[in-house]
Amino acid sequence: MRSIWKGALTFGLVNVPVKVYSATEDHDVPLHQVHNEDGGRIRYQRKCEVCGKVVAYQDIDKAYDDGDRTVVLTPEDLASLPAERSREIEVVEFVPSDQVDLLTLDKAYYLEPDSSSPKAYVLLRRTLEQTDRTAIVRFSLRQKTRLAALRVRDDVLVLQTLLWADEVREAAFASLDEPVKISAKELELSASLVDSFSGDFDPSQFGDAYQQELRTLIEAKLEKGDALDTAETFGEKEEAESGGEVIDLMEALRASVERSRAARGGSTDKADASASSGKKKAAAKKPAAKKKSA
Numbered sequence: 001m002r003s004i005w006k007g008a009l010t011f012g013l014v015n016v017p018v019k020v021y022s023a024t025e026d027h028d029v030p031l032h033q034v035h036n037e038d039g040g041r042i043r044y045q046r047k048c049e050v051c052g053k054v055v056a057y058q059d060i061d062k063a064y065d066d067g068d069r070t071v072v073l074t075p076e077d078l079a080s081l082p083a084e085r086s087r088e089i090e091v092v093e094f095v096p097s098d099q100v101d102l103l104t105l106d107k108a109y110y111l112e113p114d115s116s117s118p119k120a121y122v123l124l125r126r127t128l129e130q131t132d133r134t135a136i137v138r139f140s141l142r143q144k145t146r147l148a149a150l151r152v153r154d155d156v157l158v159l160q161t162l163l164w165a166d167e168v169r170e171a172a173f174a175s176l177d178e179p180v181k182i183s184a185k186e187l188e189l190s191a192s193l194v195d196s197f198s199g200d201f202d203p204s205q206f207g208d209a210y211q212q213e214l215r216t217l218i219e220a221k222l223e224k225g226d227a228l229d230t231a232e233t234f235g236e237k238e239e240a241e242s243g244g245e246v247i248d249l250m251e252a253l254r255a256s257v258e259r260s261r262a263a264r265g266g267s268t269d270k271a272d273a274s275a276s277s278g279k280k281k282a283a284a285k286k287p288a289a290k291k292k293s294a
Helices: 075-079 119-131 184-196 209-227 230-234 249-263 270-285
Strands: 005-011 014-022 062-065 070-073 088-096 105-113 133-140 145-153 156-162
Touching (some): 005 119, 005 133, 014 119, 105 119, 119 133, 119 145, 119 156, 184 249, 209 230
Parallel strands (some): 005 088
Antiparallel strands (some): 005 014, 014 105, 062 070, 088 133, 105 156, 133 145
């Protein structure tokens, strides 16, 4: 990996020199656009609307237009901003880890110690682990001031940028305003369904099916060209059942539990079995009714 930024992680008077690396990468198959008639490559050009010339990327500046006036901002102008010149990742507070909303998490970066001794780096890492805290930090990268969460992953400090509060939309749906009554039995069956799908999350057990199928399609087309039979390549697939509102929620829950348990080689619905067993025990304990004398 190649570092994309160097700076220092600071909290109080402690200074931790670090290198920053992108922690993720895109695995999508690279595709480009072509003309469907002749296969010609479609390319986009940066053309000046004044002189009509195609402009190289290095000759392009940025500008702000307020409707009446235009201000051109050169790379030198932007680089002169104090926030852009700063090479500090400043810790502003340490918060309980469960207070960081997953919805706000954005791009992730690895931090590597960049000094002859990694002692300060290891000290901060162990402190975060021991206190079960996440550091909220502030820094500037690529002409943007960013807020980020600093946490530990596999003995490495990970910096994960956060969306600003005004970048997260409010979820206000009128359809959720009406009160809904959920019965105890529905909750019981729903919990049983969750239990039938329970397990320890292992990301390596999941793959990107679409990208795998896309690669298969490309390889098949390279081999057979337009004579490709997709049904032969991927096999016939049953049409998915049409969606719609579930009329009998209880029956759908019960059927889902049974299907899940059968697929995993488990037993049928524990909730129903327990309820049935309880009824039988209650019936056994109930004394027989005395016959009325004639």
